[in-house]
Amino acid sequence: MESMIIETQSKSYPVFIGKGVIGELEEWFMKHLPQASHILIIADEEVFGLHGEMLVNALPKNFSWSVHKVPAGEKAKTFQTYENCLSDALEKELDRKAVVIAFGGGAIGDLAGFVASTFMRGIGFIQIPTTILAHDSAVGGKVAINHEKGKNMVGQFYQPEAVFYDLNFLSTLPRKEIRSGMAEVIKHALIADPKLLKELKDNLTSLDKMDAISLENYLKAGIKIKAKIVSQDERETGVRAYLNFGHTYGHAIENVSGYGTVTHGEAVMVGIIFALYLSKETSSLSIDLEQFTGWVRSLGYKMSIIDKLPFEDLYNAMKRDKKSSKSKPRFVVLEEIGQPKLIEVDIDHLRKADQFIRNR
Numbered sequence: 001m002e003s004m005i006i007e008t009q010s011k012s013y014p015v016f017i018g019k020g021v022i023g024e025l026e027e028w029f030m031k032h033l034p035q036a037s038h039i040l041i042i043a044d045e046e047v048f049g050l051h052g053e054m055l056v057n058a059l060p061k062n063f064s065w066s067v068h069k070v071p072a073g074e075k076a077k078t079f080q081t082y083e084n085c086l087s088d089a090l091e092k093e094l095d096r097k098a099v100v101i102a103f104g105g106g107a108i109g110d111l112a113g114f115v116a117s118t119f120m121r122g123i124g125f126i127q128i129p130t131t132i133l134a135h136d137s138a139v140g141g142k143v144a145i146n147h148e149k150g151k152n153m154v155g156q157f158y159q160p161e162a163v164f165y166d167l168n169f170l171s172t173l174p175r176k177e178i179r180s181g182m183a184e185v186i187k188h189a190l191i192a193d194p195k196l197l198k199e200l201k202d203n204l205t206s207l208d209k210m211d212a213i214s215l216e217n218y219l220k221a222g223i224k225i226k227a228k229i230v231s232q233d234e235r236e237t238g239v240r241a242y243l244n245f246g247h248t249y250g251h252a253i254e255n256v257s258g259y260g261t262v263t264h265g266e267a268v269m270v271g272i273i274f275a276l277y278l279s280k281e282t283s284s285l286s287i288d289l290e291q292f293t294g295w296v297r298s299l300g301y302k303m304s305i306i307d308k309l310p311f312e313d314l315y316n317a318m319k320r321d322k323k324s325s326k327s328k329p330r331f332v333v334l335e336e337i338g339q340p341k342l343i344e345v346d347i348d349h350l351r352k353a354d355q356f357i358r359n360r
């Protein structure tokens with residue numbers, strides 16, 4: 001079984017990746033968490049319908065377990081759903097030796113991780129991600145729910161015990177979710193790996209034509225990039241902010257349009273174009289932005305998702321971004337592919353970048 005080790009200041013843990021790795025869950029669990037008193041599976045209700053049987057069959061025998069199903073997508077990351085999970089755990093009289101399993105995409109990983117981090121001040125959790133996007137979300141320990149004022153505004157840095165990334169689950173992903181996930185792969189390439197970016201540009205001509213081996217390689221490359229950054233800066237006091245490339249404008253789009261209206265990756269891709277425009281305005285980045293935009297549009301990413309979103313609303317949301325300092329939005333820009341930096345940008349540049357997106 002192939003695994004990658006994520007080393008952070010607070011914890012080191014394995015990411016098992018490949019088709020069928022869920023089959024290794026029982027042995028790993030018996031070895032590492034034999035004292036567990038209960039397994040609480042927090043599952044996306046849609047994903048549980050599709051793949052729940054596979055998960056249940058892989059659970060360690062002779063352990064008590066239960067499933068708490070939550071609504072799919074961003075509806076999982078609400079205060080109400082969070083409270084429901086905690087109430088369920090308390091009603092079942094779970095104790096500090098209980099372990100949470102997150103089963104679904106990034107929304108469920110973020111929610112379940114936050115539940116685990118706060119239940120009795122913290123119990124163990126395992127990520128069992130089911131989306132392409134989750135090569136990013138299941139690694140690195142950012143867990144959170146949303147607030148009306150901003151994406152992921154209430155959360156923690158809280159690492160899982162292990163990640164079982166069984167690529168068999170990806171077979172049922174709709175194209176929209178493939179697109180969403182690939183945005184974070186492209187983000188990882190832009191901030192850290194010019195060779196990977198070239199490979200993606202040369203070979204990723206259609207989301208329908210992606211072969212399984214290439215996809216697995218892209219996911220591993222993305223995890224490797226993320227792992228390197230998180231190992232240097234678990235709590236985002238420095239270089240971890242680079243993983244936020246495209247997210248200042250992207251999160252503003254998600255917030256202003258209403259969480260779940262557009263997918264995270266679709267919003268982030270528009271945020272990436274926005275940040276690339278800012279990069280060209282503020283440094284010597286040599287990327288051909290027209291060509292890059294043409295490529296991502298050919299993959300189905302749409303700049304028109306901002307059509308009904310006024311710049312003023314997006315700007316106010318950007319000011320509330322977690323990277324902001326004294327209400328001044330800060331952006332990750334690229335000096336070159338693979339060379340990110342964090343800068344403050346004035347409103348005139350932001351308006352120009354916003355106009356660039358509106359004209360595409």
Ligand SMILES: NC(=O)c1ccc[n+]([C@@H]2O[C@H](COP(=O)([O-])OP(=O)(O)OC[C@H]3O[C@@H](n4cnc5c(N)ncnc54)[C@H](O)[C@@H]3O)[C@@H](O)[C@H]2O)c1
Pocket residue numbers: 044046047050072073074077104105106107108110130131132133134136137138139140141142143151152169170171172173174177180181184264265
């Ligand atoms: N913590 C982090 O570091 C981090 C990183 C990136 C994104 N995120 C967060 O992750 C969330 C997005 O995650 P996501 O894109 O994985 O999606 P998601 O959890 O929102 O799921 C998207 C949709 O895909 C469906 N789905 C999931 N797995 C499926 C499968 N195998 N087959 C069919 N349908 C499936 C879900 O039911 C849902 O409708 C956002 O909330 C974002 O903020 C967190």
Ligand SMILES: O=C(O)C(=O)C[C@@H](O)[C@H](O)[C@H](O)COP(=O)(O)O
Pocket residue numbers: 136140142151152153184236240241243244247322
């Ligand atoms: O892991 C990180 O750090 C990231 O920024 C990864 C992002 O892809 C992810 O969407 C993250 O949840 C955003 O974090 P936030 O701190 O801006 O909420």
Ligand SMILES: [Zn+2]
Pocket residue numbers: 136184247264268
């Ligand atoms: Zn993201």
